[in-house]
Amino acid sequence: ENxxxxxSPNPSPAxxxxxxxxxxxxxxxSPPGEAERYGILLHTLLERYSEGRDGDASLHPGFSxxxxxxxxxxxxxxxxxxxxxxFFDPAQYRRAWNEVDIRDGDGRLRRIDRLVEQDxxxxxxxxxxxxxxxxxxxxxxxxVGDYCRAIASIHPDRPVHGALxxxxxxxxxxx
Numbered sequence: 261e262n263x264x265x266x267x268s269p270n271p272s273p274a275x276x277x278x279x280x281x282x283x284x285x286x287x288x289x290s291p292p293g294e295a296e297r298y299g300i301l302l303h304t305l306l307e308r309y310s311e312g313r314d315g316d317a318s319l320h321p322g323f324s325x326x327x328x329x330x331x332x333x334x335x336x337x338x339x340x341x342x343x344x345x346x347f348f349d350p351a352q353y354r355r356a357w358n359e360v361d362i363r364d365g366d367g368r369l370r371r372i373d374r375l376v377e378q379d380x381x382x383x384x385x386x387x388x389x390x391x392x393x394x395x396x397x398x399x400x401x402x403x404v405g406d407y408c409r410a411i412a413s414i415h416p417d418r419p420v421h422g423a424l425x426x427x428x429x430x431x432x433x434x435x
Contacts, residue, residue, distance in 0.1 A: 303387055356375065384423070421433065
């Protein structure tokens, strides 16, 4: 079976992305904006296609058929990029998992977009629907670094690397 590697219930503290703090009961949250919604769609398609599931990308409610087709083409292009095959072609890695949940030292849920086990190391990938010129790049680097330290604390015998994968195909190694 292809289960995620054993994760300690309390990996090293992480302060990167994860689930947002829930608002108090009865407080309304603002709905995600268009860019955030598109990012969610792209993540969903990358996960689906990397697991060998295809299907009709236009079946995502709340998106136009044109937006779904654009996101589907973008996800397929990323998965076919030669530099990225080592993370998505099953012949080039031992195991891989999408949406790996971990808890930080404070018990907060964190989610790794893709964790890839290769013969010599683990790779933590975080997908970003924007470009590598994002003004949030430092925050993203910290986030991936936190994820990598958590995985390294569980698997101290293996190197752990981390990278940001942007929608334009840019792979930025940050750890």
